Each structure stands twice: as C-alpha cells, then as structure tokens.
Amino acid sequence: MIPANSKRARLSLVRMTARPLGLLLFVLAAFMALCAALGFLALPADGWDIASTQAGAHSMLTSAGITGVVGLIALIASLGVPFKIGRREALFVVSSIWIAMGVFGAIPYIIGAHMSWADAVFEAFSGVTTTGGTILTEIEGRLSAPLHLWRTMTHWIGGIGIVVLFVAMLPSLGVGGKRLFQSEAAGPDSGGLSPRIRDTAKVLWWIYLSFTVLEFFVLRVVGMPWFDAIAHAFSNMATGGFSTKNSSIGEYNSASIEVVMTLFMLVAGTNFALFHSAKTKGLSVFWKSHEFRVYMFLFTGITLVIATDLRFDMYESMGEAIRYAAFQVAAIMTGTGFATADFEEWSTLSRIMLLCLYFCGGMAGSTSGGMKLIRILIIAKAVVHEVRIGFRPALVAPVRVGEHAVAEGVVRATLVYALLFMGTVGLGAIAVACLDPVDITTAFMASLACVANVGPGMGAIGPTENYAFFSDSTKVVLSFCMLLGRLEFFSLLALFVPGFWRR
Amino acid sequence: MHVVIIGMGAVGRDVAKVMQAERHDVVVIDNDPDVIDVVNERLDVATVVGHGANPKILQLAGVDQADLVVAATDNDEVNLVAAIASKQLGAGRTIARLHSGEYEDTMSEDEVEKGLHYGMLGIDVVVSPPILVADEMFQIARSHGALDVHLFAENRIELAEVELMENSPVIGIALKDLTLPKQTRVGAVVRGDEIFIPSGKDALASGDRAYLFGRTADMHEIEDLFCHGQEASRVVVYGGNVVGEVLSRRLSRAGVHVTLIAEDRTAAKKLAPGLAQVTVVHGDGTDIARLEEENVGNADLYFAVTDDDENNLMSGLLAKRLGCPRASCLVHRHSYQELYRTLGIDMVISPRQIAADHILQYARPPQVESIVRLGDGDAEVLEVTAAMGSPVTGKPLSKISMPAGVMIGGVLGPEGVHIPDGSSVIEPGDTVVVLALTKQRSYVEKLFQRSLF
Numbered sequence: 006m007i008p009a010n011s012k013r014a015r016l017s018l019v020r021m022t023a024r025p026l027g028l029l030l031f032v033l034a035a036f037m038a039l040c041a042a043l044g045f046l047a048l049p050a051d052g053w054d055i056a057s058t059q060a061g062a063h064s065m066l067t068s069a070g071i072t073g074v075v076g077l078i079a080l081i082a083s084l085g086v087p088f089k090i091g092r093r094e095a096l097f098v099v100s101s102i103w104i105a106m107g108v109f110g111a112i113p114y115i116i117g118a119h120m121s122w123a124d125a126v127f128e129a130f131s132g133v134t135t136t137g138g139t140i141l142t143e144i145e146g147r148l149s150a151p152l153h154l155w156r157t158m159t160h161w162i163g164g165i166g167i168v169v170l171f172v173a174m175l176p177s178l179g180v181g182g183k184r185l186f187q188s189e190a191a192g193p194d195s196g197g198l199s200p201r202i203r204d205t206a207k208v209l210w211w212i213y214l215s216f217t218v219l220e221f222f223v224l225r226v227v228g229m230p231w232f233d234a235i236a237h238a239f240s241n242m243a244t245g246g247f248s249t250k251n252s253s254i255g256e257y258n259s260a261s262i263e264v265v266m267t268l269f270m271l272v273a274g275t276n277f278a279l280f281h282s283a284k285t286k287g288l289s290v291f292w293k294s295h296e297f298r299v300y301m302f303l304f305t306g307i308t309l310v311i312a313t314d315l316r317f318d319m320y321e322s323m324g325e326a327i328r329y330a331a332f333q334v335a336a337i338m339t340g341t342g343f344a345t346a347d348f349e350e351w352s353t354l355s356r357i358m359l360l361c362l363y364f365c366g367g368m369a370g371s372t373s374g375g376m377k378l379i380r381i382l383i384i385a386k387a388v389v390h391e392v393r394i395g396f397r398p399a400l401v402a403p404v405r406v407g408e409h410a411v412a413e414g415v416v417r418a419t420l421v422y423a424l425l426f427m428g429t430v431g432l433g434a435i436a437v438a439c440l441d442p443v444d445i446t447t448a449f450m451a452s453l454a455c456v457a458n459v460g461p462g463m464g465a466i467g468p469t470e471n472y473a474f475f476s477d478s479t480k481v482v483l484s485f486c487m488l489l490g491r492l493e494f495f496s497l498l499a500l501f502v503p504g505f506w507r508r
Numbered sequence: 509m510h511v512v513i514i515g516m517g518a519v520g521r522d523v524a525k526v527m528q529a530e531r532h533d534v535v536v537i538d539n540d541p542d543v544i545d546v547v548n549e550r551l552d553v554a555t556v557v558g559h560g561a562n563p564k565i566l567q568l569a570g571v572d573q574a575d576l577v578v579a580a581t582d583n584d585e586v587n588l589v590a591a592i593a594s595k596q597l598g599a600g601r602t603i604a605r606l607h608s609g610e611y612e613d614t615m616s617e618d619e620v621e622k623g624l625h626y627g628m629l630g631i632d633v634v635v636s637p638p639i640l641v642a643d644e645m646f647q648i649a650r651s652h653g654a655l656d657v658h659l660f661a662e663n664r665i666e667l668a669e670v671e672l673m674e675n676s677p678v679i680g681i682a683l684k685d686l687t688l689p690k691q692t693r694v695g696a697v698v699r700g701d702e703i704f705i706p707s708g709k710d711a712l713a714s715g716d717r718a719y720l721f722g723r724t725a726d727m728h729e730i731e732d733l734f735c736h737g738q739e740a741s742r743v744v745v746y747g748g749n750v751v752g753e754v755l756s757r758r759l760s761r762a763g764v765h766v767t768l769i770a771e772d773r774t775a776a777k778k779l780a781p782g783l784a785q786v787t788v789v790h791g792d793g794t795d796i797a798r799l800e801e802e803n804v805g806n807a808d809l810y811f812a813v814t815d816d817d818e819n820n821l822m823s824g825l826l827a828k829r830l831g832c833p834r835a836s837c838l839v840h841r842h843s844y845q846e847l848y849r850t851l852g853i854d855m856v857i858s859p860r861q862i863a864a865d866h867i868l869q870y871a872r873p874p875q876v877e878s879i880v881r882l883g884d885g886d887a888e889v890l891e892v893t894a895a896m897g898s899p900v901t902g903k904p905l906s907k908i909s910m911p912a913g914v915m916i917g918g919v920l921g922p923e924g925v926h927i928p929d930g931s932s933v934i935e936p937g938d939t940v941v942v943l944a945l946t947k948q949r950s951y952v953e954k955l956f957q958r959s960l961f
Contacts, residue, residue: 179529180552200510200533200554412541 018097023083025098026105028175029167030076033109037069040113040158044151047232053150061149064117072109090181096499099168099188103488103497106133106167110159117152123477130484132159133167134491135372137246137342137460140473140480144251150232156247157239163491164243164273164372165213173206182206188496198281212277213372217242220269227261241266244273244372246342246460253468255345260328263345267335271304274339274367295407296368296379303365303378308334311355318352330355338362340374342460344468356463363457364426374458374490376426382406383419425494430456433486440479451475455483456490509533511871512574512599514560514590515581516543518842519605519637521551522864523578526885527871528552535569561589563597572598578867580605580635588631595630603633603867608750635866637859641813642754644862645836648855649740649759649809652731653834655717655855658880659724660891660941661920665927666724667695667880667889667941670735671854674714678734684708689729691927692722695917695943696887703883705915705943719882719943721917723925740764740808744832746793746823747813748775751838751859753783755811760785767802769793771814793823796830805831813838824853877939881946889917889943892956896936900955906930913945914952 041062047053090098110129114120120128124140131138137160141147148156162170168189172182183202198205221238229237236249250256254266279297282290291297312323312330320326329346336343337359348359366375386404394400403410433452437443443451443465450462451472461468472480489497499505509532513524516538524547528534534553537560538544544555558565560581571577577594579587584606591604604626626634647657654668672679678686683694683706696705698717712718720730728739743759745752748770756768760783767787770776776790791798793812804810810827812820817839824835836855839845848856861881869879877891894901900908905916905928918927920939926932934940944952 180550183552200535200552201528201531202552204533 017086018094020083020086021088021094022098022101023079024086024088025102025171027076027078027080027083028171029102029105030072030079030109032167032170033106033162034069034073034076036158036162037065037072037113037155040151040154041065041069043154043235044149046235047150047153048230051230051232053232057149058151061117061151064149065113065151065155068112068116071112075109090178090184092184093499093505095181095184095188096496096505099185100492100497100500102168103133103189103492106159106163107484107488110155113152113155118148121477123480124473127472127480127484128156129159130487131455131460132156132245132247133163134458134487135160135163135243135245135340135374136455136458136487136490137240138454138462138466138483139247139460139471140475142471142473144249153236153249154232154239157236157245157249160243160245160247161217161239164245165209165277169206169209172203173210178203189492198278208281209277212280213242216269216272220265223265223269224262227265228259229257229262237266238269241269241341241343242273242372244270244339244341244367244374244458246336246340248343253344254332263328263332266343267332270335270339270341270343273341274300274335274371274373276368276370278370279368294368296382299378299382300368303362304331304334304338307338307358307362311351311358314352314355318355319350333359334362337459338365338373338375339367339371340457340459342454344461347467347469349463349467349469360463363453363459366457376423376457379406380419380422383411383416384423386411387416387420422494425498426456426490429486429489429494433482436482437475437479440482441474441476451479451483452486455486458487458490509575509871510570510573511535511576511578512537512566512569512571512594514538514566514577514579514587515605516540516547517580517582518840518860519863519867520578520580521547522842522860523580523867523871524551524553526864526868530871532871535574537565537569559586561586561593563593566590566594566597575600576870577602578605579603580863580867582607584608588629591631592629601632601870602630603635603870604631605635605637605863605867607636607638633867633870635863637863638750639754640862640866641751641838641857641859642758644857645751645755645811645813646758646762648836649743649764650762652728652739653735654727654731656857658889660878660889661918661925661939664724664920664925665918665941666722666727667917667943668720668722668727668731669882670718670720670731672712672714672716672718673735676712676714676734678712679714680711682709682711689722689726689733691726692720692730693917693927695719695721695889695915696882698883703887703945705887705913705945707912721927721941721943723918723927738808742807743767743809743811744769744802744804744807744827745811745813746820747811747815747838748772748779748790749813749815751813752811753779755813756783756786767807769798769802794819794826796826799823799826799830807832808834810835811838812836815840817841817844821848821851821853824848825851828852882943885946887943887945888949889941890952892940892942892952894934894936894938894940894956898936898956900940901934901936901938904931904933908955910955911948911951913948914955915943917941917943 044058044062047058049055107130110133111125114125114128127140166189168185172178172186186202198208217238220241221234224234224237233249240247279290279294308331312326315330316323316326332345333348364376365381366377367373369377369379383406386406390404404416430453434449437451438448447464447466450464451466454460454462466472511527511532512535513520514537516536524534524536528551536547536553537556537558539559541557544557548555556565556569571594577599579590581587587604591602595602648654651657651668654670656669658667696703696719722730742765744767745756746769752768756766760766770779770790773790776788780788804827810832812823814820820837824837827835834854837848837853839848839856839858842858845856845858865881880889916928918925918941919934921935942952
C-alpha cells in the first residue's frame with residue numbers, strides 16, 4: 006500500500022519535471038530544424054539526391070513541429086508549479102530528460118525512414134547515449150541527408166550532456182544546477198573548473214563546441230566532403246560512432262582522415278577540464294594528471310602490442326599495422342566505435358586486448374564511454390591497498406592515486422559502480438540470450454557494447470554487422486542498458502528504489 | 509567578483525550563501541571535511557579542505573585572484589594570519605573577523621593616530637562582532653522604545669524598528685491620513701511572517717512591527733507616537749564578556765546608570781577597574797533572588813549578553829517577570845531568534861547576523877555604502893550614491909516609476925539630510941537610503957547606475 010501523501014509527492018515531482026522537459030523538447034525541436042537546414046550541405050556532387058534531401062528536411066520539420074507542440078503543452082502544464090531542485094528532484098529530472106530524448110529522438114526515424122518503433126527507439130537511444138550501434142543494414146541509401154545529420158546530432162547533444170547545456174543556459178538554478186550537473190556527470194571527478202556550476206557548464210560547452218568546429222575544418226582540409234565532415238565531427242567529438250557510410254571511416258581509405266580522427270577521438274576522451282586549465286597553467290597540466298598519463302600509456306602500449314601482432318598476422322608493413330591498430334584502439338577505448346578494419350578477423354590476442362578496452366573507457370569528465378580510467382585506477386589501487394592490509398593490518402594509509410588520497414566514500418562508490426557495471430553487463434547478456442537465439446559471444450558483447458556505450462561488438466554484431474536482426478524486446482532491453490551506462494547507473498536506478506518515492 | 513571565505517561557521521556560511529545567490533564566484537576554505545561536505549550539498553561554491561592560514565591552501569583557493577577575502581574562523585589569530593597572508597599573495601580587499609577585546613583596543617582612534625591600525629598589516633577591515641553588538645544595543649538603549657536601530661548617511665538618518673501595542677494611537681488609520689512628525693515616514697511593516705512596504709491606503713494593526721525612517725535628531729518624536737518608549741536611564745547588563753564591558757562603558761559614558769552582572773568573581777574583578785561609573789557585581793543572572801537584589805524590576809532595560817544562549821533567554825524572561833519593561837538577549841544560534849521573540853524577549857540580537865551584514869556590504873558595487881538585511885533577509889536597506897545620469901536623478905520622485913517593494917527612506921545631499929516626498933529631486937552624488945524587498949535588488953541597482961543611453 007502506498008500512503009496518500011507519497012502519492013501527492015509523486016504527483017508534484019512529475020508535474021515539476023514538466024518544465025525542464027518542455028524546455029528540453031523545445032531544444033530538441035530546434036536541433037531537428039537545424040538538421041533540416043544543414044541537410045542541404047549534402048551536395049549532389051558528392052552523390053546526394055536533392056529530392057530525397059527535401060523530403061528528409063520536410064520530415065525533420067514535421068518531427069520538430071510535433072516535439073515543439075508537446076513541449077509547449079508540457080510547459081503550460083507546469084505553470085504555477087514551484088521549481089525547486091533537491092537531490093531527488095535532480096535525479097528524477099535528469100532521468101526523465103534522458104528518456105524523453107530517446108523517445109522524441111525516435112520520431113524523425115519513424116516519420117522520415119519508416120522504421121518500426123523498436124528500431125527507431127534503439128537508434129535514438131544509441132544516438133543520445135553516444136553508443137553508436139545501429140539497426141541499419143544499409144545506411145547510405147536508407148536515410149536522407151537530414152536524417153543522417155540527425156543521427157550524428159543526437160550523438161552530439163548527448164555527448165557532453167543536455168543537462169550541462171541546460172545548466173549553462175538557465176540562470177538562477179543555483180545549487181539545484183549543481184545537483185542536476187552531478188546527476189548527469191561522466192565520472193567521479195566533475196566540476197572545479199569554476200566556483201559556480203553555471204560557469205563550469207559554459208566552459209565545458211565552449212570547449213566542446215570549439216573542438217567540434219575545429220575538427221570539422223580539419224576534416225574538410227584533409228579531403229572529407231562538407232556534409233560528411235559535419236556529421237563525423239558531431240559523431241567523433243561525442244565519441245558516438247554513427248557514420249554516414251556503410252563501412253564507416255574505412256570507406257574513405259585515407260590515412261590522413263584516419264590520423265585526424267584518431268587524434269580527435271583521443272581529445273574527446275580527455276578530461277575537458279584539462280584543456281581549460283592548460284589555457285592558464287600551460288601544457289604541463291596534461292602530464293601532471295595521473296589519469297592522462299595512464300590514458301596515453303594504455304593507448305600507445307596496446308596499439309603497439311596489437312600492431313606487432315597484426316604485422317605478423319595480416320599486414321605487409323609495420324606502418325600499415327600501426328595505422329589500423331591505432332585507429333581501432335582509439336575508437337574502442339573512447340567508446341566511439343568507428344571502424345576502419347574488420348577487427349573480427351584479427352587474432353585472438355588482438356581481440357582480447359580490444360575487449361579489455363571496452364571496459365576502460367577514456368578519462369572522467371570527457372564524452373567517452375566505459376568505466377572511465379580514473380575508476381580503473383582507483384580500483385587497482387584499492388586492490389593493492391587491501392593486499393597490503395592483509396600482511397600488515399596496523400597500516401594506516403589511504404588509497405592514493407598519484408599524490409592524492411582518495412576518500413573512503415569515493416573508493417566505496419567506485420567499487421559499487423564497478424559491480425553495477427559488471428552486473429548490468431551480465432544481466433543484459435542473460436536477457437539477450439533469453440530473447441534471441443544468439444551465441445555466447447554475441448549475447449555478451451551486445452550487452453557490453455551497449456552498457457559501455459561503444460557500439461559495435463563482436464560475434465554477430467561486429468564492426469561490419471549491426472543490431473537489426475535482434476527482436477524488438479532485445480532492442481528495448483539494450484536501449485535501457487545504454488541509458489544505464491550513460492547515466493552511470495545511480496541516477497536511473499534511484500527511481501527503482503522504493504524509498505525514493507516515499508517521503 | 510571572486511570571493512574567498514575562510515571558515516564555515518555561522519558567519520562564514522551566511523556570507524557564502526548570500527554571495528553565491530548574488531552570483532559571485534565563491535571559494536570557501538574549512539579544515540573540517542564534514543563541514544565542507546555540507547557546504548557542497550547546499551551551496552553552489554567551490555570548496556577547499558585545509559587550514560585557512562596555510563599559504564598553500566590559500567593559493568589553492570585562488571586568493572591571488574580574489575577581489576575579497578573574508579577570514580571568519582572562530583580563531584582570531586588564524587583570521588589575522590589568513591588575512592595578512594592573502595594580502596601578501598595579492599588579494600584585493602581583506603576582512604578579518606576578530607572576537608577578542610585585546611585586538612579591539614588597538615583600533616581606538618588615539619591608537620590610529622599613533623600609527624597603530626590593522627591597515628599596516630594589510631587588513632582592510634576588521635569586523636568585531638562583540639563591538640558591533642554593543643553598538644547596536646547602545647543605539648537601542650538611546651531610542652524611545654525601538655526594538656532595533658540602524659544609522660545611515662554619516663549617522664544622520666535613522667531606521668528604527670518599533671512594535672505596535674494595542675493602545676497605540678496610529679492603529680487602524682490609513683497611512684495617508686496619519687499625521688507623522690516632520691521628516692519621518694513609515695518604511696516597511698512586518699505582519700506575521702511577511703514583510704511589505706505599505707502604500708497610503710494601508711493601515712497599521714496591533715502586533716505589527718514597523719520600520720520608521722527619519723532624521724536621527726527627529727526620531728524620538730515618531731517613536732513616542734508609535735510606542736511610548738522612554739530613553740533608558742537605568743540599565744542592567746548581564747554578561748562579563750567583551751560585549752558586556754563595551755556596552756556598559758558606552759552607556760555609562762552617555763550618563764546611564766549601569767549595573768553589570770558578571771558570572772564569576774574573577775571576571776568581575778578584571779572588569780571593575782576599567783569601568784569607573786559602572787556598578788560591577790558578580791552573580792548568576794538566572795537566579796531570581798540575585799536579580800531581585802540588583803533591583804532589576806526597576807531597570808528600564810535589561811541586556812543578557814553572556815556566551816550561553818539558554819542562560820540569556822532564561823535571564824531575560826526572569827527580568828521581564830520581575831517587571832523590567834524591556835529585555836534584550838544575545839543569541840548565537842540563528843535559528844533561535846524567532847523563537848525567543850515568541851517567548852517574550854523584546855529584542856533578539858544575533859552577533860553572527862550583524863557580522864555577516866557588515867561583511868556583506870563589502871561585496872557590493874563600490875557605490876553601495878552599507879547594507880542592512882531586515883526580517884529574514886526578505887528586505888534590505890541600502891545606502892547608495894546616485895551616479896551621474898542614473899535614472900533616479902534629475903526629476904521629482906513622483907515622476908519616477910518605481911515598483912511596489914522599493915521606497916526611498918532618506919537623502920543626504922550637500923544641504924544636509926532630508927526625508928524626501930514626491931516633489932523631491934535627487935541630485936547626482938547624493939547619498940540615498942533605499943528600503944527594498946530583496947527580490948527587487950537588480951531594479952534598485954539599475955535605478956542608481958548610470959544608464960548607457
């Protein structure tokens with residue numbers, strides 16, 4: 006039995022959420038309209054069909070209209086409801102905003118590409134959570150230019166986080182903004198860029214926007230067509246993985262494009278706060294960051310191991326081996342999920358190395374997926390710490406990462422996070438296996454690739470395959486896995502704990 | 509503005525809360541991680557855990573970039589060192605909160621003339637809560653029955669808070685029909701939990717608390733009209749601490765008969781030599797027999813200013829029971845303030861709030877000279893200099909559209925002070941005392957700043 010006052014608390018929570026939801030839908034509608042306009046950058050000279058672009062633009066505008074009207078209704082419904090953000094409210098607002106993004110993000114696919122609702126929802130959640138796994142078998146012909154743009158745009162909106170944009174735009178959220186920000190945050194280390202959360206959010210969006218524009222121009226310079234450059238800049242900086250091409254980046258077969266994208270994937274996986282402090286304190290801040298050093302060490306180390314392995318296995322020269330290995334390592338590690346090679350054909354050693362990278366992710370405070378390196382570091386140090394305690398029980402020492410002592414609460418939260426990550430991957434794999442007749446690799450990798458927000462997996466969902474063959478229910482389960490992974494479990498799971506609804 | 513606040517006690521937290529709400533960049537330092545956790549949870553500020561006098565910690569908090577550093581821990585020496593170190597590291601203005609009377613002595617005017625002042629250490633402002641409290645209590649004792657008194661414009665404009673008793677002659681009459689003494693006016697009214705600025709049609713009711721503006725010299729007249737108070741001639745002060753000492757000394761110098769009750773004999777013995785005109789006794793102020801012996805019932809005013817909130821309350825209530833018409837208590841814990849009023853203490857004074865108010869005025873744009881928060885901070889009184897070309901200058905006040913919730917209480921111009929009416933014109937450079945609801949602050953700021961066009 007639910008007591009009456011808890012029902013009231015639930016109702017006011019829902020009504021209060023209508024305001025940020027309404028605002029979100031307006032923002033989404035604006036982005037949809039932007040896609041309709043930018044779609045015309047897809048030039049016939051690059052093989053795009055003007056008529057289909059026009060039809061696409063039309064369907065994008067229709068979707069924008071629907072989204073905008075629903076947003077307006079939500080805003081009207083929220084009139085007169087006091088807007089005060091405590092811990093509970095922040096969790097609920099952030100979770101519902103993300104669910105709404107996935108649901109409304111699916112509208113253009115249903116209208117513009119006549120997808121089934123499950124396909125559209127999967128594609129939309131894969132977009133906003135920057136996973137990049139697709140249900141499209143034939144990418145180029147199936148979608149019109151504005152829809153291609155929408156796919157990568159959903160990445161871009163979800164990459165740094167829509168709530169961060171809200172906090173940056175809306176004044177007077179105060180400490181409520183901080184709570185919202187933390188509920189969406191990527192990694193345990195967030196904030197500290199500026200004393201006020203609104204300024205922090207603004208700085209993050211500026212860094213994000215600047216790098217996206219920069220990448221767009223650089224891609225253009227190294228020979229990518231206008232339209233593809235925009236789409237890939239969006240997709241890349243968000244560490245998403247949607248491409249406008251069937252064979253992803255491999256389509257261009259251009260070493261310079263691959264180098265540029267590898268670099269920008271690494272940038273997107275770096276803590277954005279470092280770029281901000283580098284502006285005042287110089288480039289040494291990168292090297293001083295323990296996490297950054299581990300990031301670079303892992304990237305170069307694993308690239309070299311895989312390249313050496315591939316050199317004897319597949320490729321003619323070391324240079325070629327490094328080219329493919331580096332791109333793929335960056336793509337998996339940061340959770341982007343682009344592909345230039347079918348890594349399914351690589352040796353077991355190389356694939357195991359990649360598999361480990363699914364878990365790692367990039368740095369905290371970046372757009373990357375996975376568990377984030379700082380967490381891996383904390384867990385590793387906590388393990389060493391426990392072992393030391395085992396033979397010297399009187400030892401009093403904190404868990405340290407670099408110079409910094411990690412608070413016990415943070416260590417505990419990190420361990421719980423890791424358990425949730427593993428648990429979700431495991432349960433997700435079981436669910437997939439229940440719902441679809443797939444082999445063990447496919448079931449496990451589908452779950453892992455979605456929770457870690459990477460995208461392509463191994464087995465039947467490798468870099469050259471896709472998620473289209475799964476049943477509708479599996480697609481919904483995997484969409485939920487992606488959202489859990491993106492919101493780092495706690496925010497979303499709080500809604501399922503009975504105490505959350507009780508006052 | 510970048511502000512660093514050292515020490516998250518009641519004062520530090522209050523200052524941090526107001527400053528972050530006003531969208532300043534605030535960094536706070538405290539050496540207790542648990543306190544920092546609470547601050548992180550409640551305020552939109554950056555935090556540093558560490559000792560506030562440690563230059564490394566100060567640097568980490570960015571004092572070198574700070575426009576204002578507030579050292580408000582409960583340790584005077586830490587505050588001094590923190591303020592000095594911050595100044596050395598390049599901070600703008602530094603404020604140190606000092607409790608001890610020891611430091612206060614070097615602040616007297618003769619000492620300043622001899623070159624002894626905190627400026628030489630690099631501390632711009634010293635905020636001493638006990639002295640501020642003693643000042644405020646002194647003003648109350650000098651008024652005709654006011655609950656609280658604030659002075660503005662070189663002490664020439666006064667704001668007095670009075671409570672309306674049932675028999676007050678002003679009750680029930682619309683303000684526009686009320687004949688007030690010259691150069692005075694009603695600023696704001698607190699009714700229940702609400703504070704509002706009354707219009708001409710509003711009438712006052714019994715139990716209201718009214719804020720009255722006037723020239724300092726004229727205030728006794730309007731106070732008499734509203735609440736029939738009397739200037740205190742016999743006062744009992746309970747508390748052998750800095751507040752008690754400074755208050756007794758000031759009152760006795762003004763010709764008031766003061767009895768100072770100190771809690772213990774040693775304290776009394778230490779105080780007595782410095783207080784020539786004051787009767788210093790030792791005793792327990794919560795002992796009714798002791799209070800009777802000191803004839804508290806015949807005093808005009810009773811101040812309980814010990815460091816113990818509960819003793820102050822009990823002692824104040826006993827004094828009222830013995831027949832003292834007005835009792836005032838010091839309360840250290842903010843949240844007790846309203847409760848004490850309900851229980852029958854006439855004036856409840858929080859040193860922390862006074863200190864926070866005092867510190868906050870340095871966070872305002874330079875043209876704001878001082879600021880006092882009224883009620884629970886829902887309204888405030890600002891002392892502002894009207895800028896050349898600002899919207900408030902050059903035309904009669906009745907021609908300036910002002911939203912409800914803003915009123916001008918007094919003007920200090922070259923010809924002296926006056927309380928303006930609709931025909932008054934404010935000239936650039938005048939000091940203006942404005943009472944405004946806090947939510948109207950941005951409007952007030954615009955009113956007094958030079959417009960771009």
